[in-house]
Amino acid sequence: MTSYRRIDSQRLLCPSAHCEDGALLVGVIGAEGKIAYINPALPVDKSFRERACTGRTPEHRFRFAATCQESGCMHWTGRRCGVIDQAIEAAEATKNRECVSKPLPKCGIRMQCRWFAQRGSDACGTCPFLFNYVWPDTSSGGQSSFQKREVQQPCQIYQITNSR
Amino acid sequence: MPNISNHEFKVVIDGFDLPDELASRINKAVQRAVLEELASADLGGKDVVFTPVMGQMLSEDVAKAMREPGGSTGGIWIRDAVSS
Numbered sequence: 001m002t003s004y005r006r007i008d009s010q011r012l013l014c015p016s017a018h019c020e021d022g023a024l025l026v027g028v029i030g031a032e033g034k035i036a037y038i039n040p041a042l043p044v045d046k047s048f049r050e051r052a053c054t055g056r057t058p059e060h061r062f063r064f065a066a067t068c069q070e071s072g073c074m075h076w077t078g079r080r081c082g083v084i085d086q087a088i089e090a091a092e093a094t095k096n097r098e099c100v101s102k103p104l105p106k107c108g109i110r111m112q113c114r115w116f117a118q119r120g121s122d123a124c125g126t127c128p129f130l131f132n133y134v135w136p137d138t139s140s141g142g143q144s145s146f147q148k149r150e151v152q153q154p155c156q157i158y159q160i161t162n163s164r
Numbered sequence: 165m166p167n168i169s170n171h172e173f174k175v176v177i178d179g180f181d182l183p184d185e186l187a188s189r190i191n192k193a194v195q196r197a198v199l200e201e202l203a204s205a206d207l208g209g210k211d212v213v214f215t216p217v218m219g220q221m222l223s224e225d226v227a228k229a230m231r232e233p234g235g236s237t238g239g240i241w242i243r244d245a246v247s248s
Contacts (some may be wrong), residue, residue: 028205040198051203060212061205100215127225129215133222147188 006117012114014073016083016132017066019049019058026109027128029062035128037065041108059132068114084115087126099125172196 017023022118024041044064052058068081076081091099106126110116115123173194182190214222 025199025202028202028207030207031207031209031213033215033218036207038198038202040195042195042202045199046221048203050197051200055204055206056210061208061233062202086221086224087217094216098218108239126217129216129217130221133212133214133218143224 011112012068012111013109014047014068014081014119014132015063015064015065015109015113015115017064018132019044019062019064020066021046021049023064024109025062026065026075026107028132029063033129033131035131036106037105037107037128039106039108041065048054062101063131080118081114083125083130084119084123087130088119088122091126091129096129098127101127145155 013024021044023044025038025044026041027035027037029038049058052062055061070076073081077085088099100122102121104110104121105128107113107124107127109114110124111129113123115127136143174191175194
């Protein structure tokens with residue numbers, strides 16, 4: 001049983017990864033913060049990354065997928081990804097009816113998606129409303145940053161994440 | 165039901181067979197062209213816009229930070245758990 005899980009989970013993709021070589025471009029974030037999916041998901045290369053990094057933070061404009069890091073990610077709760085559980089709870093708290101709308105989005109990675117593997121179609125209903133966001137200024141404790149709507153930050157901010 | 169735009173980019177070559185390898189290369193080239201053009205796309209303008217779900221998650225994150233100093237995730241994002 002353990003080996004089956006390991007083989008299977010190695011193939012699972014995090015649908016909210018960083019813009020980096022080898023990641024997959026799975027969607028574009030629209031004007032209202034909702035994802036428009038790209039099918040098939042397209043592999044990100046150096047050329048895309050360089051061009052994308054000349055504008056606003058790519059993770060605020062696009063959604064990327066890459067191999068789930070499981071215990072290498074701070075959102076891993078030991079057996080599962082905490083982000084999608086938190087997102088579905090948030091959707092229920094906001095009573096967002098769009099999150100249960102059908103049909104499901106035309107996502108290019110569904111069968112390999114960590115979130116779908118965990119929560120099935122509930123994940124797919126909530127997924128379009130999420131993107132990778134980091135507080136621009138962690139020293140402020142987050143609150144003032146949350147209220148600040150315009151965020152300017154270099155792409156490199158995502159490369160300092162090896163140290164907590 | 166909202167009216168949702170659907171863009172599909174394709175080239176039809178009708179009337180003769182292409183070798184599979186060439187068809188695959190052309191297909192990849194078309195996808196690469198789409199990727200390259202999308203790289204400069206910014207549909208959200210200058211602002212980060214949060215949907216109600218994102219807003220709820222982020223406000224919970226702020227609340228957590230206020231309850232437990234250092235407890236915030238620093239946003240909703242994926243980061244390595246490797247300690248320094």
